[in-house]
Structure formats: structure tokens, C-alpha cells
Amino acid sequence: MPPPENRAATLDARRMLKMARSAHAYVRGNTAHFYEWLAQSPAAHRIPTGPAIWICGDCHLGNLGPIADGDGKVAIQIRDLDQAVIGNPAHDLIRLGLSLATAARGSDLPGVVTMRMLEEMVDGYAAAIADPEAHAPDAESDVVRSIERESLGRRWRHLAKERLDAVEPRIPLGKRFWVLAPEERDALRRLFADERVAAMVLSLKGKEKAREIRLIDAAYWMKGCSSLGLLRYAAIVGLRGGKGHWSYALVDLKEATDPVAPIARGAAMPRDNAERVVAAARALSPHLGTRMLPVRMLDRSLFIRELTPHDLKLEVDQFNRTEAVCAARELAFVVGKAHARQLDPATRTAWLAKLEADRRGAIDTPSWLWESVVALAARHEAGYLDHCRRYALAA
Structure with a gap:
């Protein structure tokens, strides 16, 4: 336990350690690099510009989870808004897609599952944009439901x-x-x-x-x-x-x-x-x-x-194939509702048309989203390995 005057060095060492523990932890702690590398990706110029609304700005898995309101009612919502800005909602989709892809790799799932996750993610998000009052997707995520049940029983x-x-x-x-x-x-x-x-x-x-x-x-x-x-x-x-x-x-x-x-x-x-x-x-x-x-x-x-006792982070240690796809759809639906509640019907329709415009071909995921996630996954993997090397040398 360092005295107040020695906090900075201790905190820097803890940060290095936490980010070296897994590629997913490295993604969570590297928001600045995310946007730098996104701007350098081959698909950067094709990312659609959505309506200027409040976005999470750091929309990874750990920033979603059960949250209670003042009356004790619980819902899955975005739980960390430190990076939130009025910006492009497409950035939240790409950030969530990268987080899901990294979790899939950590669960040793094949690349075809990542492809399916991104397809379902776009479907879930689009469903919420089309109708923000709709209920959660029919194929519910066991991981999301279990943590929601745990949240409701806490004191x-x-x-x-x-x-x-x-x-x-x-x-x-x-x-x-x-x-x-x-x-x-x-x-x-x-x-x-x-x-x-x-x-x-x-x-x-x-x-x-x-x-x-x-x-x-x-x-x-x-x-x-x-x-x-x-x-x-x-x-x-x-x-x-x-x-x-x-x-x-x-x-x-x-x-x-x-x-x-x-x-x-x-x-x-x-x-x-x-x-x-x-x-x-x-x-x-x-x-x-x-x-x-x-x-x-x-x-x-x-x-x-x-x-409150009901506030929980969505922790994903391991995904199986079915669960990964269901979770991707449901969590994107949550993000879509957060975006959609800020939009009038005409703006929602226009934004939905932009999302659907690039969904053609064998891969039913917008090419800008797929290519952005692939490029970012590669950059983050390389960055993570370099971070681990620097951590080992420092240690």
C-alpha cells in the first residue's frame, strides 16, 4: 500500500501488469490506440457517418452489464461513460465488434464464429434502431441472463x-x-x-x-x-x-x-x-x-x-459457439437501444438505411465493419505482444 506521494509509479506498474494478463485486457485498456489504429485501417474512409448522438466511445464487453435505477429496477445498459462524446455511432459498433472478436479468440473459437458474431451483432443493433421499444432478441444469451439473475438477488x-x-x-x-x-x-x-x-x-x-x-x-x-x-x-x-x-x-x-x-x-x-x-x-x-x-x-x-448491489460487469471468461453468437446479438441490441432513444423516427430510418446499404454478398456483415475489426484485431494482437515484451523486460 503506497503512500500518496508514491502512487504514480505503483499505478503505472499495475497498469502494465493488468494489460499484460490477456489480449482482451489489453483491448479494454487501450482506447487511445483503438482510435489511432482505426484511423489507419484500410476501411477508415468507408465507415459511414451516422447521426451525431451521444455514444459510449469505449463500447467493449466489460462496459455493459446490469444496472439498477433509483427504484431498484434492473436492466442491461452501458455502465461506463468516461469516453462518451457526441460522435459517430458506428464507432461503438466497431469497438464492440473488436471486443467480441477478441473474446472469441480467447475462447479458441474459429474465425467463422467471429464472422457469425458480427452478422448477429449488426442484426441485433438494427432491430433496436428500427424499434427501440422492442423486447430483447428471441435467442437470449445464457451469459447475459445469468448475470442479470445474479444481479437481482444481490444485497x-x-x-x-x-x-x-x-x-x-x-x-x-x-x-x-x-x-x-x-x-x-x-x-x-x-x-x-x-x-x-x-x-x-x-x-x-x-x-x-x-x-x-x-x-x-x-x-x-x-x-x-x-x-x-x-x-x-x-x-x-x-x-x-x-x-x-x-x-x-x-x-x-x-x-x-x-x-x-x-x-x-x-x-x-x-x-x-x-x-x-x-x-x-x-x-x-x-x-x-x-x-x-x-x-x-x-x-x-x-x-x-x-x-448498488445490482450493478455488475459482464465478465466473459469463455464463450461456446452458440453463446458467442447469442451474446453478440443481445449486447448489440442494448447498444442500439441506447442510440435509438436519442433519435426521431426519420433519423432512425435514415441511419438504418446506411447500415443496410453495405450488407451484400456471402458475408452478411457491412464490409467496413468486418474490415475494421480484422485490421484492428491484427494491430491489437501485435501491440499486445509488444506490451508483454516491454513488461517482461521492465520486470
């Missing part, structure tokens, strides 16, 4: 055990949670004393009549891959009700920085990065957006959100 004890390795309301310092600098702890106390922040936490817990809210414990949170090195805190907030009983909320605070995803020309977005992330969440993932708030702390832009 505070599951969240505390998973995130904190404890059931009691405290944050155990160690590998993941690090000691705060005095100025960080003071800043967090002031933040939760802010009426605006307190009101958000109270409303999310359904405790509007609570008489007291206070910071119980907090720590620096070593989490993620692309976010390593940014300010990230976990905080336990206590809420005392009218009868003197306490309930607790686990809150995540994360620094927001400039996105690397391409921004549509003339797009009007909030200039503050935390405000941008929250605006994107409210457009793309309503369950998450209603639980977020942009804040300023230590002269940085952060967003704050309560973590």
Missing part, C-alpha cells in the same frame, strides 16, 4: 463482500484501497457536507427523511485499467433515520478527463468533463444517469455515483 452484504472484502461498514486498506492524504480526507468531508451532494445520496437511498448524513470511511481506490492514475475514491456514507437507525451507501468518486473518442463536428457538449459524463449517462443509460452527479474536488472535475 448490501454481497456488495460489501465483493468490493470491500468486508460486511461491516468500513474500507479495509490493502491491495485495492489505499490510505488518503490528509487534504483528500478533508476534501471528501467537505464534499459530503455539501447540500447538493447530500440531497443526491438521500434521494438514492429513499431516505429523504433521514436526519443526518456523514462520511463514515473513505480510501483511494486502485481500480480499472484505463482509469489508473486518475483520482478515484471509495466512500462509505452513513444515513441516520428518524428512529436513530443507520443505513449505509457505498459511493464511487472518479476523476473525469478529456475523451479520446472522436467528437462530431459542431457538437455542443458540456465543457466540464464530469458534466459531460453525467449528460452522456442520462442519454445512454438512464438507470445510471439518475444516480450520478458532477462535482469539483481538489481543483479537479469528478463525478459521484452510488454503487
Whole structure:
């Protein structure tokens, strides 16, 4: 557990390690290279320009999963909007396609399965664009359904055990949670004393009549891959009700920085990065957006959100052939709904026509999507091996 002044070097080493663990982890942590390499791909000039809407910007498998709203209702939505911009929705499709292709390779599935995954992905996405009120595809994914069922059965004890390795309301310092600098702890106390922040936490817990809210414990949170090195805190907030009983909320605070995803020309977005992330969440993932708030702390832009027991990441260790195809269709359907809810019927029809225009021939996948994913998979594989070499030399 490094002291605050030694965090940077430790975080850089952790980032190198996490990205060396698998090609899929390397893809997740390499958003900047994704867009650099996409611009250099042979199909770059043929990627259609879709309507300028909020996109995830980093639409890989790990950024999709069950999310609860303020009333406890759960849905599969986009769960990470750090890179979200008003941009080209085709970029979310390519990013998801690359993530699925990498997962298929990690599951030792043949290339023909990747081809089928991309075909089903486009079908699922197109179905959502055509009718954003439609239900999920008939061929449901067992992986998606199982994690959704797991999400519905979770309670505070599951969240505390998973995130904190404890059931009691405290944050155990160690590998993941690090000691705060005095100025960080003071800043967090002031933040939760802010009426605006307190009101958000109270409303999310359904405790509007609570008489007291206070910071119980907090720590620096070593989490993620692309976010390593940014300010990230976990905080336990206590809420005392009218009868003197306490309930607790686990809150995540994360620094927001400039996105690397391409921004549509003339797009009007909030200039503050935390405000941008929250605006994107409210457009793309309503369950998450209603639980977020942009804040300023230590002269940085952060967003704050309560973590609920129902929020889970979609972890895919192994796909079989059938599951890979079903998951591709269903997850693309989720992304399509996030895009479609921002569009009027005429714009949805025009965007759908662009998607369908290039679906001819033996491979029923738009050629720009297929060629982009193939080129990116090759670049990422080479980049991953080079990263592993550099990590081994450094180690």
C-alpha cells in the first residue's frame, strides 16, 4: 500500500501488469490506440457517418452489464461513460465488434464464429434502431441472463463482500484501497457536507427523511485499467433515520478527463468533463444517469455515483459457439437501444438505411465493419505482444 506521494509509479506498474494478463485486457485498456489504429485501417474512409448522438466511445464487453435505477429496477445498459462524446455511432459498433472478436479468440473459437458474431451483432443493433421499444432478441444469451439473475438477488452484504472484502461498514486498506492524504480526507468531508451532494445520496437511498448524513470511511481506490492514475475514491456514507437507525451507501468518486473518442463536428457538449459524463449517462443509460452527479474536488472535475448491489460487469471468461453468437446479438441490441432513444423516427430510418446499404454478398456483415475489426484485431494482437515484451523486460 503506497503512500500518496508514491502512487504514480505503483499505478503505472499495475497498469502494465493488468494489460499484460490477456489480449482482451489489453483491448479494454487501450482506447487511445483503438482510435489511432482505426484511423489507419484500410476501411477508415468507408465507415459511414451516422447521426451525431451521444455514444459510449469505449463500447467493449466489460462496459455493459446490469444496472439498477433509483427504484431498484434492473436492466442491461452501458455502465461506463468516461469516453462518451457526441460522435459517430458506428464507432461503438466497431469497438464492440473488436471486443467480441477478441473474446472469441480467447475462447479458441474459429474465425467463422467471429464472422457469425458480427452478422448477429449488426442484426441485433438494427432491430433496436428500427424499434427501440422492442423486447430483447428471441435467442437470449445464457451469459447475459445469468448475470442479470445474479444481479437481482444481490444485497448490501454481497456488495460489501465483493468490493470491500468486508460486511461491516468500513474500507479495509490493502491491495485495492489505499490510505488518503490528509487534504483528500478533508476534501471528501467537505464534499459530503455539501447540500447538493447530500440531497443526491438521500434521494438514492429513499431516505429523504433521514436526519443526518456523514462520511463514515473513505480510501483511494486502485481500480480499472484505463482509469489508473486518475483520482478515484471509495466512500462509505452513513444515513441516520428518524428512529436513530443507520443505513449505509457505498459511493464511487472518479476523476473525469478529456475523451479520446472522436467528437462530431459542431457538437455542443458540456465543457466540464464530469458534466459531460453525467449528460452522456442520462442519454445512454438512464438507470445510471439518475444516480450520478458532477462535482469539483481538489481543483479537479469528478463525478459521484452510488454503487448498488445490482450493478455488475459482464465478465466473459469463455464463450461456446452458440453463446458467442447469442451474446453478440443481445449486447448489440442494448447498444442500439441506447442510440435509438436519442433519435426521431426519420433519423432512425435514415441511419438504418446506411447500415443496410453495405450488407451484400456471402458475408452478411457491412464490409467496413468486418474490415475494421480484422485490421484492428491484427494491430491489437501485435501491440499486445509488444506490451508483454516491454513488461517482461521492465520486470
